[in-house]
Amino acid sequence: MRITSIIWGIVMMCMLVPELRAQSQDNDIKFSGDYNGLTFEQFVSKVESQQEVHFYYRKDWVQNIKLDHASGSDLSMKEILHRAFLGTDLRYYIDAFHDIYVLKGREMITTLPEKLIEASGETSKKGGITDVEKRYLEGRKEKKNKTIVFGREHIKKPNERVYLTGRVINAESGEPLVGATFYVEQLKDGVVSDAQGYYRLVITPGKYTLQLGSMGMQKQVYNLQIWQNAHYNFQFQKDIIPLKEVVVEANKFHNVRGTQMGFQRLDVKAIKEIPVVMGESDLLEVARMLPGVQSVGEGSSGLNVRGSPADQNLFYINRVPVFNTSHLFGFFSAFNPDIVRDFSFYKSNIPARFGGRLASIFDISTREGNQKKFTARGGISPITGRLSVEGPLVKDKGSFVIGGRSTYSDWILRRLKDPDLKNSNAGFYDIATNFSLEANRNNHIQLFGYYSHDRFTLSTNSHFQYSNKGSSLSWRHLFNERFTGTFSGAFGEYSYANTEEQDPLNAYTKNYSIGHYEMKSDFDFNVAPNHLLRFGLSAIYYDLDRGALTPYGAQSLRYYTNLGREYGTENALYVSDEWKIGANLTVDAGIRYSYYAYLGPNKVRQYYPGAPYDESTVIDTTSYKSGDFIQSYHGPEWRLALNYLLGQNSSVKLSYNRMRQYLFMLSNTVALSPNDQWKLTDSHIRPQVGDQFSAGFYRNFPQKHIETSIEAYYKKANDLVEYKNGADLIGNRWVETDVVQGKQDAYGLELMLRKTAGKLNGWISYTYSHARVKVDSKFPENQINSGKAYPANYDIPHSVNVVTNYRLSRRVSFSGNMVYYTGRPITYPSAIYYIDGKKVLNYSLRNEYRLPDYFRVDLSVNIEGNLVAKKLAHSSWMIGVYNLTGRKNAYSVYFKNVDGNIQGYKQSIFGVPILTLTWNFKLGNYASE
Numbered sequence: 041m042r043i044t045s046i047i048w049g050i051v052m053m054c055m056l057v058p059e060l061r062a063q064s065q066d067n068d069i070k071f072s073g074d075y076n077g078l079t080f081e082q083f084v085s086k087v088e089s090q091q092e093v094h095f096y097y098r099k100d101w102v103q104n105i106k107l108d109h110a111s112g113s114d115l116s117m118k119e120i121l122h123r124a125f126l127g128t129d130l131r132y133y134i135d136a137f138h139d140i141y142v143l144k145g146r147e148m149i150t151t152l153p154e155k156l157i158e159a160s161g162e163t164s165k166k167g168g169i170t171d172v173e174k175r176y177l178e179g180r181k182e183k184k185n186k187t188i189v190f191g192r193e194h195i196k197k198p199n200e201r202v203y204l205t206g207r208v209i210n211a212e213s214g215e216p217l218v219g220a221t222f223y224v225e226q227l228k229d230g231v232v233s234d235a236q237g238y239y240r241l242v243i244t245p246g247k248y249t250l251q252l253g254s255m256g257m258q259k260q261v262y263n264l265q266i267w268q269n270a271h272y273n274f275q276f277q278k279d280i281i282p283l284k285e286v287v288v289e290a291n292k293f294h295n296v297r298g299t300q301m302g303f304q305r306l307d308v309k310a311i312k313e314i315p316v317v318m319g320e321s322d323l324l325e326v327a328r329m330l331p332g333v334q335s336v337g338e339g340s341s342g343l344n345v346r347g348s349p350a351d352q353n354l355f356y357i358n359r360v361p362v363f364n365t366s367h368l369f370g371f372f373s374a375f376n377p378d379i380v381r382d383f384s385f386y387k388s389n390i391p392a393r394f395g396g397r398l399a400s401i402f403d404i405s406t407r408e409g410n411q412k413k414f415t416a417r418g419g420i421s422p423i424t425g426r427l428s429v430e431g432p433l434v435k436d437k438g439s440f441v442i443g444g445r446s447t448y449s450d451w452i453l454r455r456l457k458d459p460d461l462k463n464s465n466a467g468f469y470d471i472a473t474n475f476s477l478e479a480n481r482n483n484h485i486q487l488f489g490y491y492s493h494d495r496f497t498l499s500t501n502s503h504f505q506y507s508n509k510g511s512s513l514s515w516r517h518l519f520n521e522r523f524t525g526t527f528s529g530a531f532g533e534y535s536y537a538n539t540e541e542q543d544p545l546n547a548y549t550k551n552y553s554i555g556h557y558e559m560k561s562d563f564d565f566n567v568a569p570n571h572l573l574r575f576g577l578s579a580i581y582y583d584l585d586r587g588a589l590t591p592y593g594a595q596s597l598r599y600y601t602n603l604g605r606e607y608g609t610e611n612a613l614y615v616s617d618e619w620k621i622g623a624n625l626t627v628d629a630g631i632r633y634s635y636y637a638y639l640g641p642n643k644v645r646q647y648y649p650g651a652p653y654d655e656s657t658v659i660d661t662t663s664y665k666s667g668d669f670i671q672s673y674h675g676p677e678w679r680l681a682l683n684y685l686l687g688q689n690s691s692v693k694l695s696y697n698r699m700r701q702y703l704f705m706l707s708n709t710v711a712l713s714p715n716d717q718w719k720l721t722d723s724h725i726r727p728q729v730g731d732q733f734s735a736g737f738y739r740n741f742p743q744k745h746i747e748t749s750i751e752a753y754y755k756k757a758n759d760l761v762e763y764k765n766g767a768d769l770i771g772n773r774w775v776e777t778d779v780v781q782g783k784q785d786a787y788g789l790e791l792m793l794r795k796t797a798g799k800l801n802g803w804i805s806y807t808y809s810h811a812r813v814k815v816d817s818k819f820p821e822n823q824i825n826s827g828k829a830y831p832a833n834y835d836i837p838h839s840v841n842v843v844t845n846y847r848l849s850r851r852v853s854f855s856g857n858m859v860y861y862t863g864r865p866i867t868y869p870s871a872i873y874y875i876d877g878k879k880v881l882n883y884s885l886r887n888e889y890r891l892p893d894y895f896r897v898d899l900s901v902n903i904e905g906n907l908v909a910k911k912l913a914h915s916s917w918m919i920g921v922y923n924l925t926g927r928k929n930a931y932s933v934y935f936k937n938v939d940g941n942i943q944g945y946k947q948s949i950f951g952v953p954i955l956t957l958t959w960n961f962k963l964g965n966y967a968s969e
Contacts, residue, residue, distance in 0.1 A: 067134045069093060069117035075110040080124065083107050089189040097142035101130060114436055191267030196245050201569040203269045203521035204241040208233045208254065211275035214411025214436055218382050219305060220254040228688060235405050236484065236516060242569045255307065269521040271481055299618065299628040299681040301695045301734050301751060302388025304330055307381065320421050321377040324365060329841045331790035331805035332387055334834060334861060337931055338949045344834035345387050346753060347786030347811025348399035351705035357404040358488040360510035361556045363534035363718060367468040367494055368447065374492050374508060378417055378428040379443040379472050381407045388734045388753060389681045389695035392614040392630035393562055393576055398699045398730035398757055406488065408476035409439030417962035423447055438477035445470050466496030482518040506536035506714045522566040532556040536714050539592055547592040550770065554718050555583040570620040580610040584720055589771045603773045607639040608720045610702050616679060624685040635674040636702040636727065640664030644723050645774060652819040653724060653776045671723040675700060690739040701728040704761045706769040724776035730757040745797030757784040762815050762824060780822050782815030784832065802844040811835045824886055831865040831887045838862045850907055857898040863891035866933060891933060897924040915961040922954040
């Protein structure tokens with residue numbers, strides 16, 4: 041019996057302060073399970089093994105008590121005890137530390153008589169708590185680690201393993217926590233929660249010290265006793281971070297121990313701390329600060345990753361593909377920062393479950409919404425206004441979030457120096473919704489929808505409208521502790537319509553759309569403790585309408601051209617195995633096999649064998665019916681990664697992957713524009729195939745909170761699509777006559793130093809790289825640069841990025857960026873010659889010259905509102921300066937004939953500092969999210 045514990049507990053409770061007594065009215069305990077029919081002692085034993093609670097009682101008081109109506113989720117301890125003790129003279133008391141005291145015939149007294157306290161001589165000043173009470177409370181704060189027990193202790197069998205699975209969630213909002221670390225001290229090993237907050241820990245039965253960490257959350261340490269398979273959801277409380285402690289702590293585990301290379305995962309906190317133009321946080325602007333990633337140009341959409349064109353990047357948001365990732369000429373990304381939770385970026389050793397692009401995968405996840413209460417957040421910047429609302433669908437089980445943005449941007453365009461932009465008007469809006477439901481511990485369902493729309497008129501001559509839309513439905517099912525499956529369906533569409541009337545003789549209108557329909561199944565299976573098997577299959581259907589080009593206006597000499605419609609399927613199977621070989625070596629090997637089919641109905645030209653594709657070599661046109669297989673391509677895509685630990689804080693990694701890409705972008709500009717067209721691989725244009733080899737060294741300095749990495753890579757691609765000089769990529773139905781295919785080689789070295797803690801944190805990255813293209817053919821008209829290699833449009837030899845955050849106080853912080861990179865290649869006119877007395881420009885070899893180098897410094901100050909603990913709403917101000925030095929960086933160089941002389945001009949988008957002021961707000965206090 042527990043008589044001694046009861047007496048000691050009563051003595052301690054009598055020393056508690058009056059405010060603790062007041063708190064006790066709210067010290068209910070919420071938990072889940074089935075306890076019907078259990079005796080009180082069985083109930084206590086089961087609850088104490090699952091929850092951090094302790095009961096104090098006499099056995100003879102409760103021997104005839106059995107529980108009923110004690111089954112389900114979100115059970116209340118107060119309600120269960122109240123029903124259990126009805127008709128008896130038993131009473132209970134729950135203190136602030138989840139200790140439960142059962143008394144007979146009297147209530148718990150939580151204060152001592154005032155005179156007795158004064159007589160002790162230990163009353164603190166101003167009516168505060170006594171020293172006795174203070175020592176008691178401090179002792180409780182320093183109590184030993186929490187203990188969780190699963191099963192009964194037994195003699196372990198040889199090679200026996202158990203599985204601890206579950207989810208990591210924010211206790212305040214109920215949202216999953218991504219990248220939470222589970223570290224087993226005795227094993228010097230651990231795991232990380234996935235994009236939905238789920239984790240799986242495979243371990244030998246026994247007793248361990250389990251350390252849990254998540255950025256911005258209170259760290260937790262458990263005494264883990266696990267003897268059987270178990271499912272347990274861990275909850276994290278928000279941490280009020282002292283200035284000297286960790287501010288940023290993301291993916292520490294991945295940096296050294298994970299097999300991933302060229303991988304970054306950043307959450308919304310890191311995104312929002314980086315200064316950007318127009319005063320709004322931008323996911324893609326953060327990506328440009330990472331090593332190996334370059335912008336295609338200031339104020340332009342598109343990214344070049346490790347020397348690859350922008351169309352070799354694949355963007356997913358909650359499994360929905362996004363084909364155009366920009367708003368307003370590329371000044372804003374298409375992703376609302378208020379609904380984005382985090383993004384994972386793969387540029388090397390791309391997991392086998394992904395395919396379809398050669399360079400990189402951006403896997404963006406949105407927030408699921410608050411499961412506890414209704415709340416909202418938003419902000420107003422010089423260009424945009426945004427608002428998101430969220431709340432529970434079913435408390436502690438389901439939630440929703442709805443977010444939208446709109447713009448009022450015309451006023452700022454009129455203040456730009458560029459005449460084309462100054463005489464323009466533009467606007468956009470987007471809306472995204474996410475519904476999440478955890479039906480039970482084995483099933484999680486998520487429904488997502490997205491729509492965005494842009495319209496702008498460029499200098500009154502060019503009119504554009506374009507939109508992205510999509511939706512996805514995913515279901516995650518836990519078959520058992522070792523086997524998990526995720527099933528999803530997604531739809532994405534990009535469409536545009538534009539009118540070009542700058543030249544009345546060449547004026548036209550054009551429309552275009554591409555639809556992407558995808559079904560996918562992904563499975564994780566722990567075959568053995570050191571083998572994690574991942575496998576799955578996917579099917580994509582493409583519906584691409586290239587639209588029609590129609591003459592615009594009575595003076596237009598354009599002909600009506602129907603550019604046709606294309607259909608295709610891309611199917612894939614994959615399997616990979618992450619195998620831990622001993623304590624130091626991990627191998628992740630896999631294969632993805634993809635099969636692509638180009639389908640009818642369509643018309644396909646036939647050309648003379650061995651002749652170039654040209655109007656003069658056409659011999660026939662073949663018509664295919666709906667569903668006919670016109671052409672197919674297929675092949676394996678290998679994945680291999682090795683990680684060898686050189687100790688607890690350093691490792692060496694190697695990786696190789698092959699990728700296949702079955703669609704590409706028709707564009708003859710460096711920057712992506714709304715009227716660029718995606719095009720499917722067909723009978724005459726082969727799919728691009730790329731190989732990448734990477735090697736890296738990774739080192740952490742935990743005491744200094746510093747992470748370092750050095751990665752070297754070499755990549756090559758076959759059948760890269762390039763365009764012929766003078767190509768018409770807008771109005772030509774027979775694209776094969778205007779493009780050629782060649783080879784691409786790229787190599788580079790990437791260095792990154794990242795400080796993740798303290799008042800000053802951030803990173804410095806440096807990239808040295810080269811990318812060259814070679815297009816050769818036995819036909820001179822199909823050669824570029826006479827068949828000699830030339831720098832790619834995205835060849836950037838040197839790049840430096842510095843990102844810093846300095847927290848002056850809880851309310852004031854500073855952020856700054858410094859960006860430098862070598863000017864990108866360009867083709868200049870190099871000579872003038874005359875034909876029949878008319879001047880004709882002769883251009884240099886392709887990309888023979890370079891733009892001037894790029895340099896920019898940004899600065900922002902974030903000022904939080906007051907830090908009152910309980911308040912209806914909290915707001916903050918961000919003051920930012922983009923291009924602090926006012927440098928006139930060259931966006932492009934162009935030439936004009938001035939009085940018979942050819943003059944060159946440098947065009948800058950932002951030639952002066954851009955000052956922005958943004959007001960952000962959210963319901964709740966400073967620490968809430």
